[in-house]
Every structure is written in structure tokens, then in C-alpha cells.
Amino acid sequence: MDSLGFLLSGFETALTWQNLVFCLVGVTVGMLVGVLPGLGPSAGTAVLIPLTFALEPISAIVMLSGIYYGAMYGGTITSVLINTPGEASSVITCLDGHPMAKQGRAGTALGISAIGSFIGGTFSILGLVLVGPPLANMALKFGPPEFFALMLLGMTMVIGLIGKSIIKGMMAAVFGLILALVGLDPVTGIPRFAFGQPYLMDGFDFVVIAMGLFGLSEILISAEQNLKAEKPPKVKGLLPSREEWMPSLKSIGRGTGLGFLIGLIPGTNSVIPPILSYSLEKKIAKDPSRFGKGAIEGVAGPETANNSFCGGALIPLFTLGIPSSPTIAILLGAFIMHGLTPGPTLFKENPDFVWGVIASMFIGNLILLIMNLPMAGLWAKVTMIPFKLLFPIILMVLIAGTYTINNSLWDVGAMLVFGLIGYIFKKVDIPIAPIVLTFVLGALMENSLMQSLTIFEGDFFALFKRPLSGTLLVLSIVILLLSLIAGFRKKKDFLASDIDM
Amino acid sequence: MKNLNIWVGVFTLAFAGFVFWQALSFEYYSNIGPGPGLFPIWLSGMLIVLSLFFIVNAFKSDKIYFSDVFPKGKQRSKIIRILASIVLFILISPYAGFTIAGIVVLFILFFGEMKWYKAIGTSVITTLIIFLVFKSFLGVPLPVNAFGW
CATH class of the missing domain: 1.10.287 (Helix Hairpins)
Known part of the structure; x- marks a missing residue:
């Protein structure tokens, strides 16, 4: 069967009423996470993982990925209406979306974002359908050295792109890898850093770490910020005027391509494509001075790009088992929790699962389009919920969820400690994202390195002699050097904030 | 320092x-x-x-x-309250069960943000919903007291 046949049977799985409900729940929660400032998609996904324990793996992943791409739609609404991005990837939308709202064109800004997001989201998933299987086939030929090099490349990209300093990024990455060492050694089975404690024997649970570092630390940071609810303006008239259609659609087309391509690069995050798309639109516009004053292209392009990024970013996860961004890392954790191994064998061994999830994303994007076009005004009202009422409830779900992982209060305590670490690290600008990314990859990375060293009889530099692994390793070194230089020149300010997507 | x-x-x-x-x-x-x-x-x-x-x-x-x-004044006490309430949950839930521990934690967090009787009402309802969703709907166990809740 070719991809299309698989996809059709995927729709069969996705269209069962049960999976439809979970898809709907997922994208609705995603919208909420996007609309509510103070809770990002990584935290939202992490907090809800325990709710999926009793579900079938496919329903669980359908729901969790719904949160992931749903948040991209939701974030737009607050950016446009109250000039506060609901999540980091919609920051750029404030620039032109909010001026449009001030001119009474909030509906148009939201409408074109929803259309762009739908087109971007759908095309990038189509890209996943087309590129995924052949890439997975290719990756089947990879040996341990190639995988080690690939993971190292992903890591250096994250360090290079996120955070204010390379040293802090590297500290975070190494810290995550060290946390992954706790428990039984994957090669010999000897317990390491367990100190005879049964809790530590199995290592730290991924969900505990993600809940603490993303969930609790985000609640703490938001709690001290005094987020105020603002009354959003009225939303009316969702479609752009006739002469705006052509330029908008062109921006959407460019945003789709750009977002998808960036998604393929490991270590990127969903904040980068909108920024690049915005500067691209401004550069090729006939009259760049309109930007910042309510140019529709400045909304259409970036909003499309971040949704298109989502589909692209799933490709490295599905085909190589390597997460390219923190939210994807949490999805990877959920895969493992449900007994699935993401990577080249996934398409071969669990075709029902992969294609069911992919098909559900088409459906989810359609649901989101409906939710956003006629119902945009309703979502605007959600922004009125004050954070001080919301965070205790989120905290309670967080506590209950952490407990259910192993039915242990020890996990709740560990979550508290990681929450504190995350909170303090955020204060000193040590990025959180690399910790979680490398923690997920830790065991895989050690395994592939140990296997490589066994193959090469202990000669580390033999890794450079294989064409693919050598190229990837050299590329990693180049990226690290370049970002060191950029760091010295303080040129990466526009990507500097700790982005959790 | x-x-x-x-x-x-x-x-x-x-x-x-x-x-x-x-x-x-x-x-x-x-x-x-x-x-x-x-x-x-x-x-x-x-x-x-x-x-x-x-x-x-x-x-x-x-x-x-x-x-x-680090925040001062009201913000700081909020952070401390959040952290303390989690510690309190860990300490009392094995005996009091999820429901009572949850209500206490939520009351601590809501108190001061709204009238005390509203805080109690919101805490009770929220805890019960979470308890029912986890226990009955999702079938995952939560800490319980001697009475099973």
C-alpha cells in the first residue's frame, strides 16, 4: 500500500467517534492554552499527559498533538485583541494584528489568521505524508554513530538558538543529560545514582520533570506577574476585502513553505518561523511603511508560518525519533509512556497508529477553522477569566496528575523540586527547554555512543570517519562556534528569550 | 553575596x-x-x-x-503560599485523602482573592470535579483516606 492508501485507512481510525471526541477535546484545550496567557503549550501538554494514562495510545496522542497545534491558533486571538500574546509564537502578530483591531478590523485579522493557519497546517501535514515514509526508510539504514551525531546536532541547534548565552544553554543541556543518568545503566543494568532508593532505581519520570520544569515554574512566574484581564474589543466581519485577498494568499503561500522548511531543522522552535516570515513580508512589500500599522500581510504570513512549522516539526519525531522542540519532546515522552518507539521503525511497525494520528490532524485543523471563524468572538470572552482564579485549578490538576504517574507522593515532591529549579533557572536566564530535550534523549544518546565506541573499539574520532556522522558532527561544531561568535557580538537578541515551544 | x-x-x-x-x-x-x-x-x-x-x-x-x-510583598507571599500548599498536600493527603487535602490547598490559594465563603465553595466544587474526572472518568487512582475518598 502506498501513502495514500495508508492515509485513507488512517482516516478510518481517526473518524471513530471516540477518536473524534479526543481530537475535539485536544484542540479545544489547545485553543484554551493558546488564549490564556500564563500557560504555554509545553506546560499545557505536560499537565494533561496523566489524563491520557487510561486511554488507547492512539487516542492519547491524537489528543496531545491536538493541544500542540491547537495552541498555535489560540495564541493569535489575544495578540490581536488585547496586544498580549497567548503564547510565544504569536508575539509577532501583535505588531500588525493589534493595530488592525484598533482600526476596528479585529475580525479580519482573526479571519485571515484562521484561514492562513488552516492552509499552513494542512499543507505541512501533507508534507509529512509525502516526506515521512521515504525519510523513515532512509533512516532505517542509520547506525548508532549516525544517530548519535544527529542527536548531538539537534542539541547544538537548541543551545545555539535559545537562551542568552552559550554557556547557560550548554549547562542546561548537560544538566538534562545528567538527570537522565539516574537509574539503571542501559548497557550493563547497573544502578547509577540511585543511592539504594527504590524511587530512583527506575530513574526520574519524564512527566515529573516536564510538569515541574514547565508546569510549576510557569505557574510561579505567572503568579508573580499580576496578569490582568482586559476587556477585548468586539469581533465582527471576518473576511478581508476583495483587494486584500491576493496579497494575503501570497503571504500565506510563502508562510507555508517557510514554516515547513524550518520545522524540518532540529532544534528550531515555533517562534522563529513567524519572525522570519514577518521580515520576509516586509522586505518584499511594495510599501514597507505600512507594516506595524495594520498590514494584513504582516498577520497572514507569520500566523501561517507557525502552523506550518508544526507539521514540519513532526517529521523528525516520526521518522527519526528526535524531538525538534520542547513541546515535541513532551509528545515523545508520551509516545514512550504509551509503549511506542518513535523513529524509523514507527511507520513500519505501527502504521495504524501513525496514519491515524496524521489523519486526525487534518480533522483537527478543520475543527479549528470552524472554531476560529464563526466562534472567534466567543474565544475572545475566555481572555476575561482572571488568572488568579485559574492558577489554583491548574495547580491542583498538576498535583493530581503528578501523583497518578506512579501513585506516589514522592513524584509530587520531585515535581516541586524541579519546579523550584525551573523557577530559579528562569531568573538567571538558564533556558529550560534544553534540559527537557536532552533528558528525553539522554538514554538514547548514551546507548548510541556506547554502541559506536564498541564498534570502533573505543576510538571516539572514528565517528568522524563515517561520511554522514562525520558531516553531522562537523556541522554541530560549526554551529557551536558560530553561535559563540554571535554570542560575543550580542547579535542574537531577537531569539534570546527562553522559548518553551 | x-x-x-x-x-x-x-x-x-x-x-x-x-x-x-x-x-x-x-x-x-x-x-x-x-x-x-x-x-x-x-x-x-x-x-x-x-x-x-x-x-x-x-x-x-x-x-x-x-x-x-524575586518579587516582594504580596507577590512574594503568593509564591510562598503556592510552594507551601504543595508541601502541605504531600504531608496530609495520605491521611486526609485527596478530597480534603485538595480542598485545603485550594482554599489556601483562593483565600484573599475572594470572599471566604465563595473560596470554600469554589475549592469544594473544583476538588470534587477533579476527583471525579480522575477517578471515575479516567480510572486513575488518587490518594484516599480511610473512608475511600
């Missing part, structure tokens, strides 16, 4: 040093291949070097003062 960065640097250095010391007790390389000590030694060694750089930077240029980054 008001520079938070120095404290964080010293903490990571101590952590890395401890891991390094522990890792030395594992075999680094055996006759069949790399041992369980190889990866930890390299990682903790890297973290030691990075922490030293971090501390040097903290003394030289990258100063982050406690008073600049």
Missing part, C-alpha cells in the same frame, strides 16, 4: 562535583567495551568546567541581584 548567579553557579558546581565523584566508582572502560562510568564522567566533567565559566562571568559581568528578580 546578593548576586543570585554566584549561588546558582556554586550549586551547579557542587552538583557536578558530586556526580563526578560518584561516577568515579563506576567502571570507565572494560575489556568488552565502554563501561557505565564513561558517559557520567564526561558529562559531569563538562558541567564542572561550564559552572566555573559561569561563576567567573557572575563575578565579572553577569550580575543578577536577588532584589531585582
Whole structure:
């Protein structure tokens, strides 16, 4: 069967009423996470993982990925209406979306974002359908050295792109890898850093770490910020005027391509494509001075790009088992929790699962389009919920969820400690994202390195002699050097904030 | 010693040093291949070097003062209240069960934000919904008291 046949049977799985409900729940929660400032998609996904324990793996992943791409739609609404991005990837939308709202064109800004997001989201998933299987086939030929090099490349990209300093990024990455060492050694089975404690024997649970570092630390940071609810303006008239259609659609087309391509690069995050798309639109516009004053292209392009990024970013996860961004890392954790191994064998061994999830994303994007076009005004009202009422409830779900992982209060305590670490690290600008990314990859990375060293009889530099692994390793070194230089020149300010997507 | 960065640097250095010391007790390389000590030694060694750089930077240029980054007054007490309520949950839930522990925690967090009777009502309803969703709908167990709730 070719991809299309698989996809059709995927729709069969996705269209069962049960999976439809979970898809709907997922994208609705995603919208909420996007609309509510103070809770990002990584935290939202992490907090809800325990709710999926009793579900079938496919329903669980359908729901969790719904949160992931749903948040991209939701974030737009607050950016446009109250000039506060609901999540980091919609920051750029404030620039032109909010001026449009001030001119009474909030509906148009939201409408074109929803259309762009739908087109971007759908095309990038189509890209996943087309590129995924052949890439997975290719990756089947990879040996341990190639995988080690690939993971190292992903890591250096994250360090290079996120955070204010390379040293802090590297500290975070190494810290995550060290946390992954706790428990039984994957090669010999000897317990390491367990100190005879049964809790530590199995290592730290991924969900505990993600809940603490993303969930609790985000609640703490938001709690001290005094987020105020603002009354959003009225939303009316969702479609752009006739002469705006052509330029908008062109921006959407460019945003789709750009977002998808960036998604393929490991270590990127969903904040980068909108920024690049915005500067691209401004550069090729006939009259760049309109930007910042309510140019529709400045909304259409970036909003499309971040949704298109989502589909692209799933490709490295599905085909190589390597997460390219923190939210994807949490999805990877959920895969493992449900007994699935993401990577080249996934398409071969669990075709029902992969294609069911992919098909559900088409459906989810359609649901989101409906939710956003006629119902945009309703979502605007959600922004009125004050954070001080919301965070205790989120905290309670967080506590209950952490407990259910192993039915242990020890996990709740560990979550508290990681929450504190995350909170303090955020204060000193040590990025959180690399910790979680490398923690997920830790065991895989050690395994592939140990296997490589066994193959090469202990000669580390033999890794450079294989064409693919050598190229990837050299590329990693180049990226690290370049970002060191950029760091010295303080040129990466526009990507500097700790982005959790 | 008001520079938070120095404290964080010293903490990571101590952590890395401890891991390094522990890792030395594992075999680094055996006759069949790399041992369980190889990866930890390299990682903790890297973290030691990075922490030293971090501390040097903290003394030289990258100063982050406690008073600049941590909130004061009402905000600070809110943070402390959140952390304390989680500790309280860990301490009392094995005896009181999820429902009572949950209501207490939520009441602590809602208190002051709304009238006390509204705070009690909201805490009870929220806890019950979470309890029912987890226990009945999702079928995952929560800590319970002697009565089973």
C-alpha cells in the first residue's frame, strides 16, 4: 500500500467517534492554552499527559498533538485583541494584528489568521505524508554513530538558538543529560545514582520533570506577574476585502513553505518561523511603511508560518525519533509512556497508529477553522477569566496528575523540586527547554555512543570517519562556534528569550 | 553575596562535583567495551568546567541581584503560599485523602482573592470535579483516606 492508501485507512481510525471526541477535546484545550496567557503549550501538554494514562495510545496522542497545534491558533486571538500574546509564537502578530483591531478590523485579522493557519497546517501535514515514509526508510539504514551525531546536532541547534548565552544553554543541556543518568545503566543494568532508593532505581519520570520544569515554574512566574484581564474589543466581519485577498494568499503561500522548511531543522522552535516570515513580508512589500500599522500581510504570513512549522516539526519525531522542540519532546515522552518507539521503525511497525494520528490532524485543523471563524468572538470572552482564579485549578490538576504517574507522593515532591529549579533557572536566564530535550534523549544518546565506541573499539574520532556522522558532527561544531561568535557580538537578541515551544 | 548567579553557579558546581565523584566508582572502560562510568564522567566533567565559566562571568559581568528578580510583598507571599500548599498536600493527603487535602490547598490559594465563603465553595466544587474526572472518568487512582475518598 502506498501513502495514500495508508492515509485513507488512517482516516478510518481517526473518524471513530471516540477518536473524534479526543481530537475535539485536544484542540479545544489547545485553543484554551493558546488564549490564556500564563500557560504555554509545553506546560499545557505536560499537565494533561496523566489524563491520557487510561486511554488507547492512539487516542492519547491524537489528543496531545491536538493541544500542540491547537495552541498555535489560540495564541493569535489575544495578540490581536488585547496586544498580549497567548503564547510565544504569536508575539509577532501583535505588531500588525493589534493595530488592525484598533482600526476596528479585529475580525479580519482573526479571519485571515484562521484561514492562513488552516492552509499552513494542512499543507505541512501533507508534507509529512509525502516526506515521512521515504525519510523513515532512509533512516532505517542509520547506525548508532549516525544517530548519535544527529542527536548531538539537534542539541547544538537548541543551545545555539535559545537562551542568552552559550554557556547557560550548554549547562542546561548537560544538566538534562545528567538527570537522565539516574537509574539503571542501559548497557550493563547497573544502578547509577540511585543511592539504594527504590524511587530512583527506575530513574526520574519524564512527566515529573516536564510538569515541574514547565508546569510549576510557569505557574510561579505567572503568579508573580499580576496578569490582568482586559476587556477585548468586539469581533465582527471576518473576511478581508476583495483587494486584500491576493496579497494575503501570497503571504500565506510563502508562510507555508517557510514554516515547513524550518520545522524540518532540529532544534528550531515555533517562534522563529513567524519572525522570519514577518521580515520576509516586509522586505518584499511594495510599501514597507505600512507594516506595524495594520498590514494584513504582516498577520497572514507569520500566523501561517507557525502552523506550518508544526507539521514540519513532526517529521523528525516520526521518522527519526528526535524531538525538534520542547513541546515535541513532551509528545515523545508520551509516545514512550504509551509503549511506542518513535523513529524509523514507527511507520513500519505501527502504521495504524501513525496514519491515524496524521489523519486526525487534518480533522483537527478543520475543527479549528470552524472554531476560529464563526466562534472567534466567543474565544475572545475566555481572555476575561482572571488568572488568579485559574492558577489554583491548574495547580491542583498538576498535583493530581503528578501523583497518578506512579501513585506516589514522592513524584509530587520531585515535581516541586524541579519546579523550584525551573523557577530559579528562569531568573538567571538558564533556558529550560534544553534540559527537557536532552533528558528525553539522554538514554538514547548514551546507548548510541556506547554502541559506536564498541564498534570502533573505543576510538571516539572514528565517528568522524563515517561520511554522514562525520558531516553531522562537523556541522554541530560549526554551529557551536558560530553561535559563540554571535554570542560575543550580542547579535542574537531577537531569539534570546527562553522559548518553551 | 546578593548576586543570585554566584549561588546558582556554586550549586551547579557542587552538583557536578558530586556526580563526578560518584561516577568515579563506576567502571570507565572494560575489556568488552565502554563501561557505565564513561558517559557520567564526561558529562559531569563538562558541567564542572561550564559552572566555573559561569561563576567567573557572575563575578565579572553577569550580575543578577536577588532584589531585582524575586518579587516582594504580596507577590512574594503568593509564591510562598503556592510552594507551601504543595508541601502541605504531600504531608496530609495520605491521611486526609485527596478530597480534603485538595480542598485545603485550594482554599489556601483562593483565600484573599475572594470572599471566604465563595473560596470554600469554589475549592469544594473544583476538588470534587477533579476527583471525579480522575477517578471515575479516567480510572486513575488518587490518594484516599480511610473512608475511600
